[in-house]
Amino acid sequence: MKIRLAEAQPRTTGFSPFTSSFKSDFGGFSRIALLARQLEGAHMNSVELSLEAVEWFDANLCAPLGAVLYRANRAGNAVAVTDVEPKVSNILTRNGFLSHYGRARIPDVLATTIPYQRLEPEDDRYFGEYVDMHLLTKGIPKMTIGLRKKFLEAIFEIFSNAVQHSQTRMGIYACAQYYPKTDRLDFSVVDLGVGIRENVVKFTRKDLSAAEAIGWAVSEQNTTKRGRVPGGLGLKLLREFITKNEGRIQIVSEYGYWEQAHGQVTTKQMSNTFPGTIVNLELNTADTKSYCLQSELKPGDVF
Secondary structure (H helix, E strand, O other): OEEEHHHOOOOOOOOOOOOOEEOOOHHHHHHHHHHHHHHHOOOOOEEEEEOOOOOEEOHHHHHHHHHHHHHHHHOOOEEEEEOOOHHHHHHHHHOOOHHHHOOOOOOOOOOOEEEEEEEOOOOHHHHHHHHHHHHHHOOOOEEOHHHHHHHHHHHHHHHHHHHHHHOOOOOEEEEEEEEOOOOEEEEEEEEOOOOHHHHHHHHHOOOOOHHHHHHHHHOOOOOOOOOOOOOOHHHHHHHHHHHHHOOEEEEEEEEEEEEEEOOEEEEEEEEEEEEEEEEEEEEEOOOOOEEOOHHHOOOOOOO
16 A cells, blocks of 8 residues: 555645645644544555655654554554655654664754654653753753743643543654754654543533634643642743744644644644644744743843
């Protein structure tokens, strides 16, 4: 069974059906969701995923792509990635993604990639080390030690939510990429477990769409966590930081697509369901401002 990744795209408005670029946008995530559906049709089969016509692939999308390919492997399929264009191959061998499919890893001489990783739910310590070692060295705006600590905790909460809420048994996937030419850093965390809608509908007993459920989950003080441990505080901090930084947050779960950018929230419905949840943070690395916690400000500080 051969699937051409450039053709794995729904015929809907919002992106060109002829594009061969996979970017961190509604079109890119929709096409990976369609690929997941196509792979569900392969049972105990050999699958050749051809990247022949893909001229550009946002490297952070290795997280959702790797997740759906792992899921296909777990279903008994032998998955091979073939026909990778040189420009795409260069990126995906530098970040280690293609080493899972028989390609030797090459040194990242440009220092722009952040490795593709698959982690088990109990690997929380390794996730923290991964973020501290790789993510905060790629153009993150200046911030105080106090805010840096809270920022790391907020990112760790994304991993924690993926473990606790999704109940995944197929791991957590992470990948990031620094794009110096466009002044952005994208970081994707993915799980293959229970979607946001299922958890929120069970908790609220309201018949919400997938996008509405994401909106409920990211609202301040809303959480499906029980007990004395508060939830949602990390995401609140990230949303505030992203707004000031002029970056972007995207969340994909089941059919739902939710995005916060330029102070505006956009929701859409995809044609195909993603079998889990994707969280993508996009930071504006051209931001020259310095950040601190409000509690760190002194009465005489002037802005």
